[in-house]
Amino acid sequence: MKRDSWLYVALGAAAALGAWVLFVGLPRWYPPDSLPAATGTSTAGPLVDTTLFYISDDGMQLVEFERRLEQRVEPAAQARVILEAQLAEPPAPLLSPIPPGTRLLALYLTERGDAFVDLSEEVALGHSGGSLEELFTVYAIVNAMTTNLPAINAVQILINGREVDTLVGHVDLQRPLERNMQWVADPAAETIPEAEPALEAEPAPTPTI
Amino acid sequence: MLLTAGPGGSQTLDEPLTLVSSEGRRLLPTVAFDGRRMVDLRQLTGPFGLTIPENQQPDRLTLLRGEQVIVLTANQGLVSVAGTLVSLPSPPVQRSGFWYVPIDFIGRVLALVHDQNVELRRRSGLVIIGDIRVPQVVARYQRIGPQARLRLMITPAADHVIEQEPGRLVITFEADALDLVVSDIAPDTLVRGLRGVDTRPALAVDLGNAFGAYTSRSEPAIGGGVELVIDLQPAPATATRVVPPPAPRVPTPADAAPDPDLPALSELAPPRTIRAIAIDPGHGGDDTGTRGPDGTLEKDVTLAVARRLRNLIESQLGLRVVLTRTADTTVALDERAAIANNNRADLFISLHTNASVRESATGAEVFYLSLAEYDAEARAASGFAGQLVPVVGGGSRVLEIVPWELAQLRHVDQSARWAATVADELSLRLPMSPRGLQEAPFRVLVGANMPAVLVEMGFISNPDQEAQLTSTTFQTAIANGLLRSIIRYRDAVARGVPPAGPAAFAPPDGPDAALAARGGRIAGLGVTQDFHDGLQGRSP
Numbered sequence: 001m002k003r004d005s006w007l008y009v010a011l012g013a014a015a016a017l018g019a020w021v022l023f024v025g026l027p028r029w030y031p032p033d034s035l036p037a038a039t040g041t042s043t044a045g046p047l048v049d050t051t052l053f054y055i056s057d058d059g060m061q062l063v064e065f066e067r068r069l070e071q072r073v074e075p076a077a078q079a080r081v082i083l084e085a086q087l088a089e090p091p092a093p094l095l096s097p098i099p100p101g102t103r104l105l106a107l108y109l110t111e112r113g114d115a116f117v118d119l120s121e122e123v124a125l126g127h128s129g130g131s132l133e134e135l136f137t138v139y140a141i142v143n144a145m146t147t148n149l150p151a152i153n154a155v156q157i158l159i160n161g162r163e164v165d166t167l168v169g170h171v172d173l174q175r176p177l178e179r180n181m182q183w184v185a186d187p188a189a190e191t192i193p194e195a196e197p198a199l200e201a202e203p204a205p206t207p208t209i
Numbered sequence: 210m211l212l213t214a215g216p217g218g219s220q221t222l223d224e225p226l227t228l229v230s231s232e233g234r235r236l237l238p239t240v241a242f243d244g245r246r247m248v249d250l251r252q253l254t255g256p257f258g259l260t261i262p263e264n265q266q267p268d269r270l271t272l273l274r275g276e277q278v279i280v281l282t283a284n285q286g287l288v289s290v291a292g293t294l295v296s297l298p299s300p301p302v303q304r305s306g307f308w309y310v311p312i313d314f315i316g317r318v319l320a321l322v323h324d325q326n327v328e329l330r331r332r333s334g335l336v337i338i339g340d341i342r343v344p345q346v347v348a349r350y351q352r353i354g355p356q357a358r359l360r361l362m363i364t365p366a367a368d369h370v371i372e373q374e375p376g377r378l379v380i381t382f383e384a385d386a387l388d389l390v391v392s393d394i395a396p397d398t399l400v401r402g403l404r405g406v407d408t409r410p411a412l413a414v415d416l417g418n419a420f421g422a423y424t425s426r427s428e429p430a431i432g433g434g435v436e437l438v439i440d441l442q443p444a445p446a447t448a449t450r451v452v453p454p455p456a457p458r459v460p461t462p463a464d465a466a467p468d469p470d471l472p473a474l475s476e477l478a479p480p481r482t483i484r485a486i487a488i489d490p491g492h493g494g495d496d497t498g499t500r501g502p503d504g505t506l507e508k509d510v511t512l513a514v515a516r517r518l519r520n521l522i523e524s525q526l527g528l529r530v531v532l533t534r535t536a537d538t539t540v541a542l543d544e545r546a547a548i549a550n551n552n553r554a555d556l557f558i559s560l561h562t563n564a565s566v567r568e569s570a571t572g573a574e575v576f577y578l579s580l581a582e583y584d585a586e587a588r589a590a591s592g593f594a595g596q597l598v599p600v601v602g603g604g605s606r607v608l609e610i611v612p613w614e615l616a617q618l619r620h621v622d623q624s625a626r627w628a629a630t631v632a633d634e635l636s637l638r639l640p641m642s643p644r645g646l647q648e649a650p651f652r653v654l655v656g657a658n659m660p661a662v663l664v665e666m667g668f669i670s671n672p673d674q675e676a677q678l679t680s681t682t683f684q685t686a687i688a689n690g691l692l693r694s695i696i697r698y699r700d701a702v703a704r705g706v707p708p709a710g711p712a713a714f715a716p717p718d719g720p721d722a723a724l725a726a727r728g729g730r731i732a733g734l735g736v737t738q739d740f741h742d743g744l745q746g747r748s749p
Contacts, residue, residue: 130563
């Protein structure tokens with residue numbers, strides 16, 4: 001009987017070790033996005049047009065901005081390139097919808113086309129807290145991923161490796177979010193959206209004086 | 210939206226506005242262009258100190274007030290005001306070289322460049338310039354058997370005197386002018402009508418033949434106002450009566466107590482289907498929300514407005530009000546919706562202030578939940594249904610269980626309808642963002658098992674708006690707008706106007722449905738009734 005119980009202990013320990021290797025060790029040794037990164041580490045590769053999203057002059061919407069970024073073969077590697085560019089401080093006078101200091105901690109892609117973007121806590125701590133700007137932050141990330149990478153359907157944002165209800169109290173982050181261009185300026189319109197319909201489609205006035 | 214300002218549009222004189230300032234009162238003529246109430250800009254230059262420079266560009270008008278510049282563009286609903294854009298409910302109209310602007314131009318544009326308080330009160334047709342006392346007096350008249358009761362809600366409180374003159378009672382207020390809100394009453398034998406007095410800030414009650422005596426009392430109303438209640442009695446005996454008349458009533462302090470002979474007014478009110486309102490003051494406790502340049506915290510503004518709104522709803526509508534927090538405490542988002550559900554609120558309103566890294570961002574926005582983000586879950590659980598639970602004392606009944614993520618989905622149509630009303634009422638009172646009405650995946654709305662909206666009252670990051678958001682006037686204006694939207698929604702429900710349920714979400718048809726995602730969290734306990742009939746289906 002005593003020998004049996006030792007056997008159980010040994011089996012249990014082996015199972016625990018196995019589980020640790022499977023769920024903790026392997027991901028740590030081989031972060032999902034580091035696997036394909038080996039194929040595209042060279043910096044002198046081809047470039048690809050990429051759409052990023054920044055805050056408009058009046059602060060009331062997102063605007064699209066084209067950048068040429070390095071092209072990687074693997075979607076996960078390309079996603080990382082795009083996100084790093086979206087998180088970085090943009091050239092003036094563009095203003096980033098993402099609080100400064102926000103770092104990309106990890107990035108996971110699933111076969112279903114969901115992306116999990118794990119960000120450092122600065123994304124919440126450095127935020128103005130406004131719901132409109134929270135929408136800008138979330139949808140700059142979601143739209144940058146889904147617009148440039150057709151393989152990605154939806155994006156869920158994590159903070160410090162954890163699922164969160166929201167960034168700063170409004171936008172539901174309990175699920176992957178799909179592309180949503182509701183807060184992005186229509187480049188064709190070239191002006192503030194949704195004024196009361198004018199009589200005719202006249203050219204809009206320049207808002208500055 | 211119809212294109213109503215076309216060159217062929219009709220143009221007629223409309224009711225004039227009354228301009229009240231420290232220099233007195235004057236009329237401000239208005240013109241209706243296809244039903245839109247407009248004012249000739251030349252009428253505004255004097256009272257508001259505007260100048261119109263020479264050499265204007267075609268289809269563009271530049272106005273100056275001191276250093277501040279206003280630019281109008283013909284047929285464009287956006288006006289540039291000292292560098293920021295403000296939207297108007299309809300574009301300015303240029304006619305024979307003269308410019309006409311919607312009357313909202315006064316409250317939305319001129320108020321921004323004027324160094325004194327400028328207010329447009331649409332209902333009473335008043336334009337107020339400067340710091341003068343113009344209390345709002347809302348009169349309600351109710352016939353109760355042989356007697357009648359007149360209730361005057363005076364906000365902010367103002368002293369008053371009641372005088373009986375031949376054929377009428379005159380209530381004169383200690384004020385520079387009155388913002389009188391009187392709905393039409395059906396003339397009867399006690400009161401023939403209510404009207405303002407031209408020569409002074411007073412309300413006249415025209416008395417009928419049967420009038421005998423009155424008693425009055427006033428009580429401070431919650432929210433800084435005062436309510437004046439005047440009970441009117443018929444003349445006691447007449448010669449033809451055989452029955453001994455009751456002793457004439459002598460007004461005593463005891464009259465301050467509710468008269469047992471008078472039924473409570475709430476019993477006389479038309480049957481209501483909206484019984485309770487949940488107000489959610491955003492953020493709180495550790496979560497301060499947004500912060501203004503002067504240090505104003507969102508959590509304080511939202512609680513202040515929530516309290517004002519609660520007082521208004523309780524005093525004017527007599528509905529039950531539930532606050533998701535009544536002090537500076539931390540409450541989780543899902544907990545807020547659960548409080549509304551457990552208290553069986555019929556409407557849920559979440560209050561917030563916005564912020565932007567761009568200081569110029571300004572204006573209020575109204576949100577309801579967007580459906581798209583929750584489509585998959587709605588489909589996955591399209592057959593959720595009842596579950597039999599034992600009842601104390603034996604037997605069982607069906608307990609309907611709603612997965613948390615689905616609670617709001619079936620109300621979204623009505624939420625959208627109500628949100629449009631909220632945006633409409635707010636736009637009469639405050640500056641709106643260019644996008645006043647939007648849908649978004651906001652977490653606090655997801656679990657609310659009733660029509661729900663989230664209101665961003667303004668940008669606290671904008672110094673002007675920060676000052677507004679902390680002012681009594683602005684907070685009261687917001688609360689009044691929300692109150693009006695609740696009244697409009699309630700009345701629409703009573704008329705059966707809102708859809709019975711959102712078409713986007715099919716009712717369950719089987720008892721074996723899976724409790725969907727999220728480990729079967731349920732949307733509170735206020736869901737045991739059959740809610741497929743919408744609001745009317747709820748039992749008390």
